[in-house]
Amino acid sequence: MAITPLIGSNPVFTNVHNSINREKNDISYGQISLSDSEKKNFSKENLLAFIGSLGGVLTVLGGMMKHQKVKNPFNLEYKVQHMLTMAGCADMGGILLSSAGKNSSEQKKKWEEGAFQFALTSTPLIFVDTILKQCSKASSKLINNNLTKIIASVAGVYTGSHLALWISNKLRNKKEAQKPNRELKPVDMIANLDDAVAIMVLAKIPFADKIQIKHLLPFIYSFCGYRSGTGNIRN
Secondary structure, three states: OOOOOOEOOEHHHHHHHHHHHHHHHOEEEOOEEEOHHHHHHHHHHHHHHHHHHHHHHHHHHHHHHHHHOOOOHHHOOOOHHHHHHHHHHHHHHHHHHHOOOOOHHHHHHHHHHHHHHHHHHHHHHHHHHHHHHHHHHOOOOOOOOHHHHHHHHHHHHHHHHHHHHHHHHHOOOHHHHOOOOOOOOOOHHHHHHHHHHHHHHHOOOHHHHHHOHHHHHHHHHHHHHHHHHOHHHHO
């Protein structure tokens, strides 16, 4: 007795089988369809964002090495202007390289994410730098000491981070404003690791020099630039 295949002969089973295959191969993440052909583009876009971000950071490092006349990047001295420049170049590098072949809507999302990442980096950093300078100018030992600088700087990071978030939400267009406000997530706070490093570097805390914590800055800014370049995927 011949056995008749269920799939292929029965239209009901054929439709169910095809539906299952479509669900496996067409996964949605937000408004991005990850079909088989688009999965390759997704990986390529992430790679380009990483390369662009890293390229931006390396460009600034190269300029700093030339200006400070050092051959070893681990001997570089960081100031606020160096940190802000590196953060900005990482964001632009990640966005520009990953924008190849993208439409204007996707590029706009990348620039919006880049603006948020840069604000999240720069606003607290400026607060911290201002606070540390004011503490250093104080004649009172109750203010001009490392403990006070750290406490005041942490408050500056908190205020600056939430100010950046508030500005980002306010700058959304009417369509985006109908969605829930963006909130700070743990992964967003990686952008504030540079502030923790900056507090130790700018305050010239002794143990910070010993563990060379400033060397984390290029990696932090590279990650932030990568997130800027992939902003259209998450939004």
